[in-house]
Amino acid sequence: MSELDDIDFDLDDFPSTTPLKKVPYGDIFEASRAGDISRLRYLIESGINVNARDQWDSVALYYACLAGHLDAAKMLLENGAICSEHTFDGDRCHYAALNLNVRKLLKAFEARPPPLGPLASDLRETFLGYQQQFAGDLSSGGTSPSYFPPDVVFYLHGRPIEAHRVILSARSPYFKKKFETDWRDRREIRFSREKLSYPAFYSLIHFFYSDRLEIAVDDMEDLVRICKVCKCESLQRVIEKEVSHQKYADYKSLQEIDNSQRRYILQGSSLPEDDRLPASLSCLLQICLANSVREQNDLVSRIGSLKISAFEDDLADVCIKVGDKIFRCHQVILASRSEYFKTRLSRMEDFFEGKHRLPDYNLPLLEERDLSMEAFEKMVEYMYTDCLKDIDPDQAEEMFDAASRYLLFPLKRAVADALLPHLEMVPLAELCHWLISSDMYGVSKIREYCLDIIACNFEAFADTREFRAILLTLPPPSGDSSLRTTVPSAPGAEMKMTEGNVLDDLREKWLEAEAGELDTRDESALLFDKRLQMLMHMAEQEQFLE
The missing domain is CATH 3.30.710.10 (Potassium Channel Kv1.1; Chain A)
Structure with a gap:
């Protein structure tokens, strides 16, 4: 269908074609079939495997596509559900899709696999960078990582794969034992077996670094044998099952498909938690x-x-x-x-x-x-x-500072996630402190939370001396988005290009909370500014009396 060529679309343009239901105590399959987004979100946040199969060997994405629930299908795809065509699960979802809009969604995510987490993405980049360096392919855009060099090189059919012992040992009991015994002092390891598949072995090493398996269908049986030797039991079981699904799909297909063009993708989230990176x-x-x-x-x-x-x-x-x-x-x-x-x-x-x-x-x-x-x-x-x-x-706060100093910016988000439940129970004065700290270190999640709470409870904060005191440390509201409350001075700190003046942002959130009419918005904003001026005047007097 030519309509499938245009895969960029706005989900709001394609509402579900079936009425939504609620299954407050349902499993992921029932929630997907009913289009219950709140239940689905709860299950995903609880860590459920989105590629798990039910008693009929179906995945949750299949039911969402079958019922035409775009929002449920999109949520599953964004959290790692696999939809590759010419695979058992992918073909079922494509064929079962209720309408064209669902198929376009599947096509969009097939062309754009789910992103890797920060850890897997960083290690994958390291692994691929060394393969390019070793192959002399740096001119194609790779960079030469002259630090933390790999300490082992595998040769299969004369082709090298560089790796780090620590990663392989952590992922496979077989490699761990080998590096402690036979391969302890060896820098190069050459395999003489002609039947050992280079693509399958490379895919497994790549999986160890990235928690994502990408392999041609033709090489899957070779990968099963390698997984058996390397004692990757959970991965072996999944691949064995997929091989049988592929044989069934070939038997049922109406035309011959070139297996060399068919690829299977597996996310690490499909495996038990103990077997993930x-x-x-x-x-x-x-x-x-x-x-x-x-x-x-x-x-x-x-x-x-x-x-x-x-x-x-x-x-x-x-x-x-x-x-x-x-x-x-x-x-x-x-x-x-x-x-x-x-x-x-x-x-x-x-x-x-x-x-x-x-x-x-x-x-x-x-x-x-x-x-x-x-x-x-x-x-x-x-x-x-x-x-x-x-x-x-x-x-x-020390962790926010460390994240800036060590250029480990994703750490800020992790600290913010751990800190948010605590902020729900702190007094107003402490929220004022976290607003200033989060703005200084560029922690948007904490900053937005504090601004939301202050905007919705503005009068309560206006009665606190701590809130009035911090107003004296902030630039006055201006409406000029080029102004910044602070520019972090820590080495490598991120510039907050999407955040403006704190009081400007607070005013916007207060106007949203008040739900003022558009024709009175300017007047309401002026009243808010006058209220701030009065509070700052009170703070100056309190400071003078001290």
């Missing part, structure tokens, strides 16, 4: 932290002569000293996640900062100052797992 690196991180504590105890007991006791091998290749604690880390993860560490490690030549205290230490040692051990540990937790657990609200 963040969980694998989280286990590795726990070993590193345990070894770091052990080294700290040795440091305290043997000043000037550190002797590391036997501990589980964590393949650490760099140590970061923060305060009195030494953290064992991995260059590939630090440099992939943070531009600060990427630059510093790329210039590192046998760094041993403070080595006069540790004469027998055999790993490069970097020292970080003006940062607490607790904040650094939380930052490393995010770098390895893409999430934060049990963050102390009193630590949030």
Whole structure:
């Protein structure tokens, strides 16, 4: 159909063609069939696998397409549902789509796979960058990553694949055992088996880094055999099932399809949580932290002569000293996640900062100052797992500062997500503090939340001395979007190009909360400005009396 060529559209232009229902206690399949967006959103936020199958071997996206629920289908696709044509699930969704609009939606997302998370995206970029470098393909747009070099090269049929032992060991028990035994001191590993498929092996290594499997249908049976050897059991089961689906699809197809042009895509979210990239690196991180504590105890007991006791091998290749604690880390993860560490490690030549205290230490040692051990540990937790657990609200501001200093901007969003539930219970004065802090560090989520609460409860805040005091520190409302309340001075801090003057934004939110008519909007804005002037005058008098 020629109409499918234009895949760019606005979802608002295509409302669902069937009435929506509510299934407050339904599963993901019932919610998709009914088009219950609120229930679907709750299930997705709870971490449910959007590519799970029911007793009839159907996925949630199939039911959303069958019922013509565009909004439900779009939500599933944005959260990793797979819709590739010429695959078992993809073809079912395309053929079952109730109308043309649903098919256009599927086509749009087929051309634009769901984005990877920050951790998977960063490591994937690192992996692909090295394959380009090794192949001499830097002229095509790749950049030469001269930092954290891979420590192992696999050769299949004369073709190389560069990788890092720590990533492979974290993802596969087979590789972990091999690197501890037969391959312990080997830089190059050559496979002589002619039946070992290079595309299948490459796809698996790429999956270890990116948590996304992309493979040609012709190579899937080879991948099953490799997964069996590498003890990737959950991935093996999924691929085996998909192979049988592909055979059935071939049997039912009306025409021959060139398998070399057909590709299968699998998101890591389709696997059990323990087999995904963040969980694998989280286990590795726990070993590193345990070894770091052990080294700290040795440091305290043997000043000037550190002797590391036997501990589980964590393949650490760099140590970061923060305060009195030494953290064992991995260059590939630090440099992939943070531009600060990427630059510093790329210039590192046998760094041993403070080595006069540790004469027998055999790993490069970097020292970080003006940062607490607790904040650094939380930052490393995010770098390895893409999430934060049990963050102390009193630590949030230091974490915002660390995210700016270490050029780890996605960390701000993670801290904001952890901080928001706490802000629902804090007094008004503390919300005023968080408004100023979030504006200074460019944390939009906290800033917007504070502005919304203040706009909806303006009179209550106007009665607080803390709110009146911060008005004296802010530029007056101007309506000029080029003005900024603050420009963060921390190295590498993001410029807030989409945020304007705080009081301008507060005025806009107050006008929205008041739901004023358009013809009285200017008058209402003028009244708001006069109210602010009165509050600032009160604050000046209170400051003078002090």
